[in-house]
Amino acid sequence: MNDxxxxxMSADAIAIATTLILAGLGALFTERAxxxxxxxxxxxxASAVSSFLAADASxxxxxxxxxxxxxxxxxxxxxxxxxxxxxxxxxxxxxxLVIFGTGLANFLGKPAEGKTINxxxxxxxxxxxxxxxxxxxxxxxxxxxxxSAILLAIVxxxxxxxxxxxxxxxxxxxDPATVDAQGLSVARIRIRYTMFGGxxxxxxxxxxxxxxxAGWHQAxxxxxxxxxxxxxxxxxxxRPMRIIFGAVLFGFTLQLPFTLxxxxxxxxxxxxxxxxxxxxxxxxxxxxxxxxSRNLLGAPRSLGSPFVRDER
Amino acid sequence: MSNxxxxxxxxxxxxxxxxxxxxxxxxxxKKFPGxxxxxxxxxxxRAGEVHTLLGENGxxxxxxxxxLCGLYQPDAGYLIRxxxxxxxxxxxxxxxxxxxxxxxxxxxxxxFTVSENVILGSRDLPYRLIRRxxxxxxxxxxxxxxxxxxxxxxxxxxxxxxxxxxEIVKALYxxxxxxxxxxxxxxxxxxxxxxLFENVHAMTAAGKSIVFISHKxxxxxxxxxxxxxxxxGRVTGHVSGRGTTDTKELARLMVGRDIELNSQRATHxxxxxxxxxxxxxxxxxxxxxxxxxxxNVRAGxxxxxxxxxxxxxxxxxxxxAGLISPTSGSITISGAMTTDRGPIAAREVGLAYVPEDxxxxxxxxxxxxxxxxxxxxxxQTVVDRFSVRPEATRLIEQFEIKANGPDHxxxxxxxxxxxxxxxxxxxxxxxTATRLLVVCSPTRGLDVGAIETVRRILNDAxxxxxxxxxxxxxxxxxxxLSDRVLVLYRGAVVHEALGEAAELSQVxxxxxxxxxxxH
Ligand SMILES: Nc1ncnc2c1ncn2[C@@H]1O[C@H](COP(=O)(O)OP(=O)(O)OP(=O)(O)O)[C@@H](O)[C@H]1O
Ligand SMILES: [Mg+2]
Numbered sequence: 001m002n003d004x005x006x007x008x009m010s011a012d013a014i015a016i017a018t019t020l021i022l023a024g025l026g027a028l029f030t031e032r033a034x035x036x037x038x039x040x041x042x043x044x045x046a047s048a049v050s051s052f053l054a055a056d057a058s059x060x061x062x063x064x065x066x067x068x069x070x071x072x073x074x075x076x077x078x079x080x081x082x083x084x085x086x087x088x089x090x091x092x093x094x095x096x097l098v099i100f101g102t103g104l105a106n107f108l109g110k111p112a113e114g115k116t117i118n119x120x121x122x123x124x125x126x127x128x129x130x131x132x133x134x135x136x137x138x139x140x141x142x143x144x145x146x147x148s149a150i151l152l153a154i155v156x157x158x159x160x161x162x163x164x165x166x167x168x169x170x171x172x173x174x175d176p177a178t179v180d181a182q183g184l185s186v187a188r189i190r191i192r193y194t195m196f197g198g199x200x201x202x203x204x205x206x207x208x209x210x211x212x213x214a215g216w217h218q219a220x221x222x223x224x225x226x227x228x229x230x231x232x233x234x235x236x237x238x239r240p241m242r243i244i245f246g247a248v249l250f251g252f253t254l255q256l257p258f259t260l261x262x263x264x265x266x267x268x269x270x271x272x273x274x275x276x277x278x279x280x281x282x283x284x285x286x287x288x289x290x291x292x293s294r295n296l297l298g299a300p301r302s303l304g305s306p307f308v309r310d311e312r
Numbered sequence: 313m314s315n316x317x318x319x320x321x322x323x324x325x326x327x328x329x330x331x332x333x334x335x336x337x338x339x340x341x342k343k344f345p346g347x348x349x350x351x352x353x354x355x356x357x358r359a360g361e362v363h364t365l366l367g368e369n370g371x372x373x374x375x376x377x378x379x380l381c382g383l384y385q386p387d388a389g390y391l392i393r394x395x396x397x398x399x400x401x402x403x404x405x406x407x408x409x410x411x412x413x414x415x416x417x418x419x420x421x422x423x424f425t426v427s428e429n430v431i432l433g434s435r436d437l438p439y440r441l442i443r444r445x446x447x448x449x450x451x452x453x454x455x456x457x458x459x460x461x462x463x464x465x466x467x468x469x470x471x472x473x474x475x476x477x478x479e480i481v482k483a484l485y486x487x488x489x490x491x492x493x494x495x496x497x498x499x500x501x502x503x504x505x506x507x508l509f510e511n512v513h514a515m516t517a518a519g520k521s522i523v524f525i526s527h528k529x530x531x532x533x534x535x536x537x538x539x540x541x542x543x544x545g546r547v548t549g550h551v552s553g554r555g556t557t558d559t560k561e562l563a564r565l566m567v568g569r570d571i572e573l574n575s576q577r578a579t580h581x582x583x584x585x586x587x588x589x590x591x592x593x594x595x596x597x598x599x600x601x602x603x604x605x606x607x608n609v610r611a612g613x614x615x616x617x618x619x620x621x622x623x624x625x626x627x628x629x630x631x632x633a634g635l636i637s638p639t640s641g642s643i644t645i646s647g648a649m650t651t652d653r654g655p656i657a658a659r660e661v662g663l664a665y666v667p668e669d670x671x672x673x674x675x676x677x678x679x680x681x682x683x684x685x686x687x688x689x690x691x692q693t694v695v696d697r698f699s700v701r702p703e704a705t706r707l708i709e710q711f712e713i714k715a716n717g718p719d720h721x722x723x724x725x726x727x728x729x730x731x732x733x734x735x736x737x738x739x740x741x742x743x744t745a746t747r748l749l750v751v752c753s754p755t756r757g758l759d760v761g762a763i764e765t766v767r768r769i770l771n772d773a774x775x776x777x778x779x780x781x782x783x784x785x786x787x788x789x790x791x792x793l794s795d796r797v798l799v800l801y802r803g804a805v806v807h808e809a810l811g812e813a814a815e816l817s818q819v820x821x822x823x824x825x826x827x828x829x830x831h
Contacts, residue, residue: 162440162441162442162443163439163440163441164431164437164438164439164440164441165439167424167428167431167432167441168432168433170421170423170424171421171424171432174421174422174423174424175419175420175421175422177419178419178420178421178432179432179433181403181415181419182404182419182432182433183402183403183404183407183433184433296597301422301423
């Protein structure tokens with residue numbers, strides 16, 4: 001058996017996990033504020049292609065990343081305005097965003113098809129640490145964004161559970177009327193975190209594009225990672241630290257079928273394995289769309305429902 | 313805060329005569345479309361006293377309290393705080409002047425701990441919160457007023473009385489000097505009321521002022537240093553002192569006529585069994601909410617269900633009304649099985665239901681009184697407002713509903729008047745001769761005059777041969793009205809007694825779960 005392919009697989013799984021952590025944290029911040037944004041996949045695609053175009057035009061990968069995050073925030077602001085200001089049905093608004101984001105990405109992506117970027121994000125160098133067998137390339141072979149994503153999850157956890165704004169954010173998702181009664185603006189908090197969440201998703205999309213894909217392949221670029229990110233938040237119980245572990249788990253499950261195929265291990269049909277993450281996602285999304293099951297899962301209480309101040 | 317706590321021993325009264333005025337309102341006018349809710353009202357509260365606002369439903373008490381805390385801006389008049397004129401543009405501004413209102417609907421996040429709830433919205437905290445420090449700080453504030461509180465407890469697990477205490481601690485934490493308590497006892501059981509009053513004493517001893525609103529005259533007499541009576545938005549009387557006040561006189565001042573405070577149980581014949589419940593059980597999310605409940609209600613009988621809130625009363629009522637399907641067991645109304653057949657089937661055979669949640673389940677807040685009446689009146693496709701109008705007008709009169717006509721929107725009614733509309737709808741115009749009335753907390757939030765009316769109506773209905781299931785947390789009400797009393801504890805009937813023979817102490821013990829299965 002070839003040990004190398006397993007190490008490569010692990011490295012790839014962590015790479016996928018990076019996008020999932022960023023997009024998952026984005027969805028988590030949005031949902032903690034009480035807004036359900038199902039449009040993550042659309043944002044991911046649109047920001048991926050825009051970051052490609054920006055990096056291509058400017059020659060700077062970093063500019064591409066920033067641009068991706070910016071596009072993510074802008075698209076999320078559309079969702080925020082629809083669901084917070086106009087109190088639209090958030091499920092419908094989110095699905096519309098998927099369609100819009102995908103369409104936009106395909107349109108913008110036309111000229112980019114077949115092109116590749118010649119600069120890449122280099123893995124950080126830890127000197128001889130990377131040469132440790134097995135662990136070296138997996139733990140010390142990643143780029144700065146991957147490490148930042150993990151750090152961000154840790155910081156997010158601290159922010160959410162032990163800072164004043166974190167407390168206000170959680171309260172907004174659970175009980176906006178109480179936050180309103182304190183003289184805080186529910187709308188402002190919700191819009192702010194929906195946009196911030198969108199920026200994180202956008203960064204995830206941009207990184208996936210620039211660091212991982214050789215080029216733009218339309219919807220295959222993200223392969224439904226946006227949907228998986230939404231499910232990940234459910235499985236993580238809306239806790240940032242668990243996002244890291246969930247993302248790694250999903251990352252491995254997504255990579256495993258290719259490796260098994262390459263190794264010609266066939267005792268489990270690889271098509272079945274390929275399906276697993278999506279099946280889990282489907283179940284999580286169904287649960288997320290129904291208020292009853294949402295509560296059972298421990299979702300923020302007001303998730304998906306617009307806030308209207310009691311008239312009396 | 314700690315420097316004031318040693319005054320507790322002195323008691324609140326020694327200083328009340330000389331104490332300076334903490335907050336005063338002068339010639340306050342507050343108009344709502346069609347009503348003058350406050351009509352040049354003068355009101356003041358001194359440091360260290362309890363000043364009660366008394367008045368019938370719709371008299372303008374809540375409106376005045378809302379003006380005092382900055383929730384409403386008056387159309388005319390002004391407020392003076394510690395000798396200076398103030399302008400309150402929002403509750404936040406009120407808080408900055410040390411004025412806080414404790415709402416009847418608690419504004420608390422269930423999943424948060426007590427201390428997280430208390431500090432939510434405070435601006436003077438550091439960015440980073442250290443749980444232990446906050447807990448200590450909150451506990452210190454609570455203790456300095458003798459309000460024992462566990463800062464780490466999750467609010468969702470607390471009783472109503474404890475939650476109320478969290479609200480009060482929150483107000484104190486935010487620096488409130490004047491607390492407005494709008495019907496704080498309406499949701500409390502007697503033992504919790506006692507605790508609340510202890511807290512009130514501790515606060516007044518520490519120099520805080522309390523504006524208290526309640527319909528329960530006994531309480532008002534017990535707790536108040538001064539009483540101001542409102543009627544139709546105007547101040548109609550001042551009563552001072554505590555203990556000396558005569559409740560009958562107060563009731564007369566409030567409604568302008570003599571009131572029979574103690575309702576009489578009429579003697580009457582009972583007929584066949586209208587409601588039969590057999591082995592009723594209900595599980596919600598695998599938790600048993602109701603277990604093996606069996607009882608009957610006969611025509612001409614009133615059965616009272618006593619119990620502390622949250623012991624399955626609401627679920628029992630909703631199940632009988634067909635809103636929830638039981639896990640097992642059966643419900644028969646007038647000989648027809650209504651289990652699992654939905655609310656309309658139950659209404660077809662004579663059910664009338666007055667739920668606990670008036671504006672949520674009982675009435676449609678955004679519709680007029682007449683449309684709310686129509687909801688149960690006809691099932692025809694075409695809405696016929698015209699033919700119901702005379703009846704609506706009659707009901708508004710009969711139930712003394714304060715509204716400008718049948719087109720008044722339900723959400724613009726005062727709390728007590730909304731309840732009256734609901735009762736009027738359910739108690740009148742049924743489709744069957746014998747009906748089953750399921751009424752939950754029918755007099756909560758009503759003034760004494762209205763309570764008298766409602767109790768009389770219930771008694772009349774019983775005399776007319778209706779079967780009545782009265783579910784109420786007001787133990788006195790259950791005991792004085794019912795022919796039979798059942799006590800619900802953790803979803804099971806733990807005590808049963810005949811109304812006249814029921815002993816307050818035994819029923820009380822059963823409500824607290826201390827009973828030895830006595831039936
Ligand atoms: N937001 C509002 N819009 C329109 N009318 C209102 C509003 N709030 C109160 N009113 C009206 O003002 C009057 C006084 O109402 P308020 O709520 O102050 O009465 P209350 O004394 O608190 O009565 P209750 O004992 O029933 O609570 C009532 O006639 C009510 O219908
Ligand atoms: Mg009121």
